[in-house]
Every structure is written in C-alpha cells, then in structure tokens.
Amino acid sequence: MGLSLTTADLTRLEAASRLLVSPLAAPSPEAWIREAGAAVRDLVGGESVVLQLSTSATPFLSDDAPDVVGGVLEVVEAVLSDGVRFSDPVTDLWNRLRREREIHTFSWDSNRHLVEAHDVSIDQGLLIDSLRRLGYHDFVGMVELTAEGESMVWVLQRRHGRFPVGEAALPLLGSILPSYRSGLATLGRLGAHRAALDAVSEPLAAFGPDGQELHRNPALVALLAGEPEAARLDAELRRLGAQARWLARSTARQDAPVDAERAVPTARGRYTLRTTVLPPGLFGSDPALLVTVAPPAGPTLPTPETVRERTGLTLREAEVARLLAEGLSNAQVSDRLFIAPATARRHTENVLGKLGIGTRAAVASALLAVA
Structure with a gap:
C-alpha cells in the first residue's frame, strides 16, 4: 500500500x-x-x-x-x-x-x-x-x-x-x-574499532563520509565534562568533522585535502584540534576523519618524589597534592588513589597546612614554585 x-x-x-x-x-x-x-x-x-x-x-x-x-x-x-x-x-x-x-x-x-x-x-x-x-x-x-x-x-x-x-x-x-x-x-x-578508539588515552572522535559523528572515546567525553566552555569546543570539533563530506567527494576526484588543524582558545587555555584522514576500509568503503583534541599545554608539575623532597610532604601527601593541582575533588582523589574519602580529606588538609596555603586552587602554584 x-x-x-x-x-x-x-x-x-x-x-x-x-x-x-x-x-x-x-x-x-x-x-x-x-x-x-x-x-x-x-x-x-x-x-x-x-x-x-x-x-x-x-x-x-x-x-x-x-x-x-x-x-x-x-x-x-x-x-x-x-x-x-x-x-x-x-x-x-x-x-x-x-x-x-x-x-x-x-x-x-x-x-x-x-x-x-x-x-x-x-x-x-x-x-x-x-x-x-x-x-x-x-x-x-x-x-x-x-x-x-x-x-x-x-x-x-x-x-x-x-x-x-x-x-x-x-x-x-x-x-x-x-x-x-x-x-x-x-x-x-x-x-572492534570502537573498542580500539576507547583504549586510546588521547581525546578523539571519528566522523563518517556524511559528516555525522561515528564515535567519541571516553577520553573526549571526560575532557568535555570538565571544560566550562565544552559547547564551544564541541561545536568546533563537529565543524572539523563535517569536512568528511567534501573529503569523500574530493577523494573521488583524486584531490584529497590535507590534514587540518584548528586552535580553540578558552578561559582554561588553547586547545588544538587536528584531523587525520582514515583510509577507505577502516570505517566503511569511504574515507573517514579522525579528529584529536590536545588540551592546553602548561608548565609541567614536579613528580611526587620531587614534591616530597622539597616540601616535607609525605609521598602519599605529595601524590594527593599533584591530583589537587590537576583540579581533582576529594572524592576523585579517593577514587584515583583507592583510599577512603575521609583519608583523602585528611591528606588534603595536611597538604594545605604544610604548603602554607589556604585554598586548593593555590596548590598548583605552590608545586610549580618548587619544581
């Protein structure tokens, strides 16, 4: 009918x-x-x-x-x-x-x-x-x-x-x-490709020849979850991924575009988005695009061993200090180090006291000062 x-x-x-x-x-x-x-x-x-x-x-x-x-x-x-x-x-x-x-x-x-x-x-x-x-x-x-x-x-x-x-x-x-x-x-x-992408620690997303997103890995999901300007970053990510539409057409003319790079500044710093052309056969019969996201570069924090030697913190407190400098909450510190929430809270208090600072936000500066 x-x-x-x-x-x-x-x-x-x-x-x-x-x-x-x-x-x-x-x-x-x-x-x-x-x-x-x-x-x-x-x-x-x-x-x-x-x-x-x-x-x-x-x-x-x-x-x-x-x-x-x-x-x-x-x-x-x-x-x-x-x-x-x-x-x-x-x-x-x-x-x-x-x-x-x-x-x-x-x-x-x-x-x-x-x-x-x-x-x-x-x-x-x-x-x-x-x-x-x-x-x-x-x-x-x-x-x-x-x-x-x-x-x-x-x-x-x-x-x-x-x-x-x-x-x-x-x-x-x-x-x-x-x-x-x-x-x-x-x-x-x-x-199988989804599993392989999920195992990559670098944030990335794959886009098909119609410009539609095929997959984004957990590293990208986590990165966007912690970025206040995630909507802007996500929009630029999709804009780059949409290039897959003309990528398929230009490849048919044997005139494939070169990989592209785009900088996305946010309050946290400058992200770098890079596209890589995936060959036909990996994600279907047409070429696809892989877009990777490099987070803002910054000064390297000292190792926990260096922090322990130069600040008087215990090794465990130095590990907690590193995580606090990365912006983790007490609950996240607890999960990362497999310790009780109360223990994570006590270590945080010790770190702030021994470093002579009053806020968690100041931990990164204090560690960089002894790097």
Missing part, C-alpha cells in the same frame, strides 16, 4: 531512520538500540517497546515494559546463535516459518495468519497468553539476522487495531528496515 504521511509522521520517520543508521554515535550498543527503539515506537504510535540485540549481555531489553521482558524470559528455553528457542511451540513455529520465508516485518495479525495456515491457533501460545495477561493485545515489529545472531524491535499496543497509523504500521517498518540493517551491519563491522 502507498503511504500517506503527515509532516509530523515524516519528522518521526526521519528521526527513527537517523538513529537506526548511527549505532556508533551512542555510548554503547545497548544505548543505541534503546534510543532507536524508542524512536520506532513513537513512529508507529506504540505504547511500549521490547528489544533484542544479538551483542547484548541480556537477551531482551526494555525501558517501558520490563514486565513483558520478564514474561518473555519465562518461556525462553535457550538463546541460540541465530535466535531464541522457546518452550512455547506456537512461538517456535512462527520463528521457524518466518526464518524459512525470510520475513523481516511482522504484526499480531500477520503472525496469526502464518501459524493458523498450519492448523495451529495463535491463542494456544504461551507468549501470547503472557502478553494478554499483561494487558497487551497488539504488536508490530521488525527482526534481522546478523553474523552475531538475531536482533529485533518489537512495539506493543494495549488495544488491538489501535496503532494510530493503522495499516500503515507494517509499511512504515518496511521503509526503515534498510536503516535498521545498515545500523546492525555497522555495529558488527566497526565494533
């Missing part, structure tokens, strides 16, 4: 599609599928969404229907490499038939027709019975098989036939199914 969509429908369609093709923009695969699943739920007008992600540590996820997850798990017999086996023969029959026929979008009614063509009533299903007991009488969804196993977005509605988009629900899911496939493929292909 042809789709007749309102402006609001088109906006939701675009939002769902954008999220589905951007798995590396989220902090984790689970965060991606939760956000994308919520957008799919809103697109078709469902009340809840249950998600299955083959790479997740748990078989099913849901932020708004944990009771359904519990009900599903009650009839799960085993999680297999290509999906889930149920102790419910009706659900197992449906799974077998849709896999054989390569069905990727489904609804309550399409499932009914599929199993009842084999003289089995959907009403005999344990999973359907569990849904009804929880107050759900309709659903639509989409499912895809990847190298890691099956993944699914399953949208629930309490009243049968009451999805606001009506019969357009399945065609709408069919229209975003390519985005879902692309997102899952990207996740499987680039998951």
Whole structure:
C-alpha cells in the first residue's frame, strides 16, 4: 500500500531512520538500540517497546515494559546463535516459518495468519497468553539476522487495531528496515574499532563520509565534562568533522585535502584540534576523519618524589597534592588513589597546612614554585 504521511509522521520517520543508521554515535550498543527503539515506537504510535540485540549481555531489553521482558524470559528455553528457542511451540513455529520465508516485518495479525495456515491457533501460545495477561493485545515489529545472531524491535499496543497509523504500521517498518540493517551491519563491522578508539588515552572522535559523528572515546567525553566552555569546543570539533563530506567527494576526484588543524582558545587555555584522514576500509568503503583534541599545554608539575623532597610532604601527601593541582575533588582523589574519602580529606588538609596555603586552587602554584 502507498503511504500517506503527515509532516509530523515524516519528522518521526526521519528521526527513527537517523538513529537506526548511527549505532556508533551512542555510548554503547545497548544505548543505541534503546534510543532507536524508542524512536520506532513513537513512529508507529506504540505504547511500549521490547528489544533484542544479538551483542547484548541480556537477551531482551526494555525501558517501558520490563514486565513483558520478564514474561518473555519465562518461556525462553535457550538463546541460540541465530535466535531464541522457546518452550512455547506456537512461538517456535512462527520463528521457524518466518526464518524459512525470510520475513523481516511482522504484526499480531500477520503472525496469526502464518501459524493458523498450519492448523495451529495463535491463542494456544504461551507468549501470547503472557502478553494478554499483561494487558497487551497488539504488536508490530521488525527482526534481522546478523553474523552475531538475531536482533529485533518489537512495539506493543494495549488495544488491538489501535496503532494510530493503522495499516500503515507494517509499511512504515518496511521503509526503515534498510536503516535498521545498515545500523546492525555497522555495529558488527566497526565494533572492534570502537573498542580500539576507547583504549586510546588521547581525546578523539571519528566522523563518517556524511559528516555525522561515528564515535567519541571516553577520553573526549571526560575532557568535555570538565571544560566550562565544552559547547564551544564541541561545536568546533563537529565543524572539523563535517569536512568528511567534501573529503569523500574530493577523494573521488583524486584531490584529497590535507590534514587540518584548528586552535580553540578558552578561559582554561588553547586547545588544538587536528584531523587525520582514515583510509577507505577502516570505517566503511569511504574515507573517514579522525579528529584529536590536545588540551592546553602548561608548565609541567614536579613528580611526587620531587614534591616530597622539597616540601616535607609525605609521598602519599605529595601524590594527593599533584591530583589537587590537576583540579581533582576529594572524592576523585579517593577514587584515583583507592583510599577512603575521609583519608583523602585528611591528606588534603595536611597538604594545605604544610604548603602554607589556604585554598586548593593555590596548590598548583605552590608545586610549580618548587619544581
């Protein structure tokens, strides 16, 4: 059937599609599928969404229907490499038939027709019975098989036939199914690259050929969290990343641009952003950009051993003094040195007293003076 969509429908369609093709923009695969699943739920007008992600540590996820997850798990017999086996023969029959026929979008009614063509009533299903007991009488969804196993977005509605988009629900899911496939493929292909980037201590972000951010590592997240002018720095980061759009076009003309550098001054000092061209094949068939962020350079603080020798602090107090000079709070000092918060507070008081200063902000100057 042809789709007749309102402006609001088109906006939701675009939002769902954008999220589905951007798995590396989220902090984790689970965060991606939760956000994308919520957008799919809103697109078709469902009340809840249950998600299955083959790479997740748990078989099913849901932020708004944990009771359904519990009900599903009650009839799960085993999680297999290509999906889930149920102790419910009706659900197992449906799974077998849709896999054989390569069905990727489904609804309550399409499932009914599929199993009842084999003289089995959907009403005999344990999973359907569990849904009804929880107050759900309709659903639509989409499912895809990847190298890691099956993944699914399953949208629930309490009243049968009451999805606001009506019969357009399945065609709408069919229209975003390519985005879902692309997102899952990207996740499987680039998951290792995400882990590699996360292991790098230098703050950085990767951008695809459309200029969209693919991933930012924890070092960059932490840096921005501690920068009062993070919004400005982030805007410049994205502006550099957007160069990936013309990078792909210019490479096609064999006229690739050289790496770029941009200085971003803030109250804390001058950051240096540098772009590096990543070759085709690393993040897909097109070139990509890696943008690194070098924090403001400053005088080097003395080592804890030097501080101990020149100030009379104990070695532990010298370690605390170094962390205070870097701007860490007592709680952060406690976490970094694996000591109790009360111990960190006592060491801080000793540092201030022995250095003869009244504030934590003065620790860095005091240490630089003895460097």
